[in-house]
Amino acid sequence: MPINNEIYNTQVDVETKYVEEQSDPAVNRYVFSYTITIRNEGQLPAKLLTRHWVITDAEGKVQEVQGDGVVGEQPHLKPGDGFRYTSGAILETPVGSMQGSYQMIADDGVEFIADIMPFTLSMPNTIH
Numbered sequence: 001m002p003i004n005n006e007i008y009n010t011q012v013d014v015e016t017k018y019v020e021e022q023s024d025p026a027v028n029r030y031v032f033s034y035t036i037t038i039r040n041e042g043q044l045p046a047k048l049l050t051r052h053w054v055i056t057d058a059e060g061k062v063q064e065v066q067g068d069g070v071v072g073e074q075p076h077l078k079p080g081d082g083f084r085y086t087s088g089a090i091l092e093t094p095v096g097s098m099q100g101s102y103q104m105i106a107d108d109g110v111e112f113i114a115d116i117m118p119f120t121l122s123m124p125n126t127i128h
């Protein structure tokens with residue numbers, strides 16, 4: 001049975017930043033931070049259970065990250081509530097991308113996926 005997006009709806013927004021002070025291009029180390037805002041736009045409270053990230057560098061090298069919650073938490077969001085956190089990724093190239101999903105469970109027991117659309121990680125002045 002398809003999930004009703006009006007009842008189970010989570011919005012995910014992303015901001016990224018190149019972390020120059022932790023990066024070392026001479027040894028192919030490029031550090032990025034990303035700040036995620038998760039907002040429950042559905043009609044029921046929901047809890048974030050797990051995360052799944054696919055991180056791809058400019059040479060096609062893929063890292064997958066899976067685990068419980070985010071930054072050690074499993075936020076429970078009432079309708080209209082948001083949760084914001086910052087984490088990071090390390091690439092071997094100055095440009096890459098991330099995408100993924102959060103597995104959520106609503107208070108009625110229905111599990112659903114909140115997709116995280118692809119976004120770019122980029123050292124300044126590398127993409128025009």
